[in-house]
Amino acid sequence: MIDYDKHLSKTVQNISPSGIRKFFDILDVMENVTSLTVGQPDFATPWHIREAAIDSLSAGKTYYTSNAGLAALREEIAKYQKRRFSLDYNGASEIISTVGGSEAIDLAMRALIDPGDEVIVPVPSFVCYGPIASLAGGVPVYVELEEKDNFTLTPEKLERAITPKTKLLVLPFPNNPTGSIMGRDELEKIAEVLRGRDIFVLSDEIYAELTYKDRHVSIASLEGMRERTVIASGFSKAYAMTGWRLGYTLAPKEITKQMLKIHQYAIMCSPTTSQYAGIEALKFGDEDIEYMKDEYDRRRLYIVNRLKNAGFECYEPLGAFYVFPNIGKFGLTSEEFCTRLLYEDRLAIVPGTAFGKCGEGYARISYAYSVKHIGEAIDKLAEFAQKLIREGRAK
Amino acid sequence: MDILLEMLEKDARLTPEQIAIMTKKDKGDIKAAIDAYEKDGIILGYKALVNWDKTEREYISAVIELKVTPQKERGFEKIAEKIYNYPEVRDLYLMSGAYDFQVIIEGRTLREVASFVADRLATIDGVISTATHFVLKKYKNNGCIFKTPEKDERVNTI
Numbered sequence: 001m002i003d004y005d006k007h008l009s010k011t012v013q014n015i016s017p018s019g020i021r022k023f024f025d026i027l028d029v030m031e032n033v034t035s036l037t038v039g040q041p042d043f044a045t046p047w048h049i050r051e052a053a054i055d056s057l058s059a060g061k062t063y064y065t066s067n068a069g070l071a072a073l074r075e076e077i078a079k080y081q082k083r084r085f086s087l088d089y090n091g092a093s094e095i096i097s098t099v100g101g102s103e104a105i106d107l108a109m110r111a112l113i114d115p116g117d118e119v120i121v122p123v124p125s126f127v128c129y130g131p132i133a134s135l136a137g138g139v140p141v142y143v144e145l146e147e148k149d150n151f152t153l154t155p156e157k158l159e160r161a162i163t164p165k166t167k168l169l170v171l172p173f174p175n176n177p178t179g180s181i182m183g184r185d186e187l188e189k190i191a192e193v194l195r196g197r198d199i200f201v202l203s204d205e206i207y208a209e210l211t212y213k214d215r216h217v218s219i220a221s222l223e224g225m226r227e228r229t230v231i232a233s234g235f236s237k238a239y240a241m242t243g244w245r246l247g248y249t250l251a252p253k254e255i256t257k258q259m260l261k262i263h264q265y266a267i268m269c270s271p272t273t274s275q276y277a278g279i280e281a282l283k284f285g286d287e288d289i290e291y292m293k294d295e296y297d298r299r300r301l302y303i304v305n306r307l308k309n310a311g312f313e314c315y316e317p318l319g320a321f322y323v324f325p326n327i328g329k330f331g332l333t334s335e336e337f338c339t340r341l342l343y344e345d346r347l348a349i350v351p352g353t354a355f356g357k358c359g360e361g362y363a364r365i366s367y368a369y370s371v372k373h374i375g376e377a378i379d380k381l382a383e384f385a386q387k388l389i390r391e392g393r394a395k
Numbered sequence: 396m397d398i399l400l401e402m403l404e405k406d407a408r409l410t411p412e413q414i415a416i417m418t419k420k421d422k423g424d425i426k427a428a429i430d431a432y433e434k435d436g437i438i439l440g441y442k443a444l445v446n447w448d449k450t451e452r453e454y455i456s457a458v459i460e461l462k463v464t465p466q467k468e469r470g471f472e473k474i475a476e477k478i479y480n481y482p483e484v485r486d487l488y489l490m491s492g493a494y495d496f497q498v499i500i501e502g503r504t505l506r507e508v509a510s511f512v513a514d515r516l517a518t519i520d521g522v523i524s525t526a527t528h529f530v531l532k533k534y535k536n537n538g539c540i541f542k543t544p545e546k547d548e549r550v551n552t553i
Contacts, residue, residue: 018553028551035547038549038551039553040549040552042547177553298417298418301416302413354553371413372408
């Protein structure tokens with residue numbers, strides 16, 4: 001019998017599985033559960049985009065594309081970024097079409113990190129940054145964001161986290177799970193800390209289209225930042241295209257050249273059918289984005305209002321499609337709260353600790369659901385809160 | 396308040412309170428606006444879209460093209476009025492092109508529809524001809540695709 005622990009990669013083995021695996025194990029087998037857990041749009045991909053993919057298949061476009069992706073796709077990505085976020089990237093030399101935003105994150109980490117390099121990861125945030133940094137030989141350094149700062153990264157916190165080994169800062173905004181965003185002024189303060197230092201930025205802008213007050217600002221658009229920034233973005237959230245696995249990197253050509261080597265050997269190219277769908281989305285999908293964003297915005301206002309009326313303290317999220325209510329007053333851990341809610345009222349929301357220890361005292365609620373579904377779910381949550389209050393739990 | 400109409404057109408079951416929250420407006424103002432729309436005949440009604448094919452009830456609909464002679468002074472209006480007052484008529488449009496009125500009829504049986512066309516429509520003064528097309532299958536009506544809603548197949552991701 002092989003002693004797998006002895007032989008399998010220590011790096012991989014040392015990556016801890018999600019801290020709340022137990023909760024998801026229960027959730028996955030339980031039936032008749034009302035869920036507010038899903039981290040993807042409830043819209044199907046707009047029909048004209050699906051049709052473009054079907055047409056490409058009908059026309060027999062079933063081959064690999066060039067490693068970086070179809071030239072037409074990269075050209076459209078460049079135009080789109082210019083049109084919607086005033087960013088200038090050269091389609092031919094500064095853009096790689098990737099297998100979702102996730103691969104874009106992986107490419108950036110692997111192209112930038114040498115063993116021992118430190119990667120600053122603000123938490124709570126999407127769970128992939130630390131593990132991917134570790135796989136690249138880096139050392140994740142977690143910086144805990146707080147509700148009092150609207151879950152943004154402050155320059156003071158950044159300064160404190162920087163060491164001579166710091167190589168990369170991850171900026172995960174608009175943020176999953178908090179729904180927080182960082183505006184131009186806040187980013188400028190971060191940029192001020194980074195200028196003159198050899199620290200790069202990985203800006204994960206997968207939710208860039210889903211902001212509800214001001215348009216998303218990329219740190220790459222601030223003075224002196226483009227040269228040190230890799231933007232990871234994609235189609236999943238903006239066009240409801242999660243299953244297509246289509247994303248991209250935007251980075252100076254020197255970085256892009258190195259990332260392309262990794263992409264070339266590990267991936268070859270992103271799915272050809274998805275790339276054709278992507279071209280259609282970029283050319284004719286602006287209205288789809290607006291339509292879905294308006295829908296999310298109404299649900300956002302609705303769910304925040306309902307949560308507040310149900311007695312939850314809730315920071316107003318300004319991006320993505322999540323709310324991150326504070327459940328600390330009920331005197332249960334996040335996991336206890338969510339597990340009881342699941343068992344007793346068959347409602348599923350995600351414990352904040354799924355996104356880092358500092359998510360303790362919070363829960364993530366997705367509003368990528370119909371208003372009817374949200375309303376019924378919050379009714380249940382409100383009843384649960386009342387029950388906890390009757391138990392004398394709420395402070 | 397176009398947004399109010401758009402929201403209600405998509406989901407007439409939204410309550411004034413829900414709409415008020417979602418549009419950051421006052422509940423009373425939303426109620427008043429809806430009342431005004433109803434009064435002015437801008438909002439004409441709220442109905443469920445029923446797929447009768449999935450029920451036991453017999454059901455048939457037909458599209459009828461009518462050619463008519465417009466009447467002096469009143470043009471098409473008088474004839475239109477005679478047609479649309481029949482409860483069997485679900486939709487009535489004055490059309491450009493090869494015929495004048497498009498009438499959409501709903502009935503329980505083919506015989507019921509046929510006799511309505513023969514006895515009621517064809518006999519109206521000014522009607523020159525009728526052409527009846529029975530609907531074989533409904534795929535989409537009022538923006539709604541006639542199929543069973545799909546189960547939410549999204550997996551629990553974080």
